[in-house]
């Protein structure tokens with residue numbers, strides 16, 4: 001019987017990443033996409049940590065078991081850190097990835113490549129009933145490309161250029177992305193501290 005981990009997310013792109021990242025541990029990943037009756041959790045926190053904790057703690061309380069959540073986003077230096085925790089809805093409430101990408105590119109119009117530094121941030125919160133919530137963070141340094149490129153991944157991947165690989169995140173295979181991404185880095189921290197939460 002495979003062990004099951006519940007991730008308090010409705011983002012199909014994240015679920016795919018986590019399924020691949022948990023596969024070596026032999027874990028089955030479930031998400032809120034498997035529980036459509038659960039309403040969206042309002043992310044009114046002021047940080048990635050606060051939002052990740054809110055999602056994990058709400059579902060851990062509802063399910064009476066240990067639950068993970070991921071709050072993540074794109075931080076662009078030339079935009080004073082925007083979109084940051086507002087990444088999902090940067091271009092509006094319907095969380096349209098293409099519109100989000102177009103808005104970031106429009107705001108960076110005319111900004112030279114060397115000033116387009118950015119990073120992806122991922123905070124995984126692990127919540128269990130009657131236990132202190134644990135946090136695992138990962139980052140991926142890169143630049144915002146001049147134009148979108150690549151079909152893989154999701155969200156801001158098409159405009160996030162990874163200099164060490166000379167590709168956008170969306171041009172990477174899932175395996176390549178899971179070696180360098182912010183989510184993979186956060187998972188490395190989480191896996192290194194399994195005794196904390198297993």
Ligand SMILES: O=P(O)(O)OP(=O)(O)OP(=O)(O)OC[C@H]1O[C@@H](n2cnc3c(O)ncnc32)[C@H](O)[C@@H]1O
Pocket residue numbers: 008009010011014043070071072073074087088089097100120153154155156157169181183
């Ligand atoms: O809250 P949940 O249900 O997990 O789903 P969400 O999509 O709302 O997720 P967040 O609130 O964490 O917002 C994450 C935003 O950052 C983007 N993002 C997160 N990880 C990414 C990745 O690996 N590649 C590209 N974009 C990513 C994603 O597209 C969203 O716009």
Ligand SMILES: [Mg+2]
Pocket residue numbers: 043088
């Ligand atoms: Mg969200």
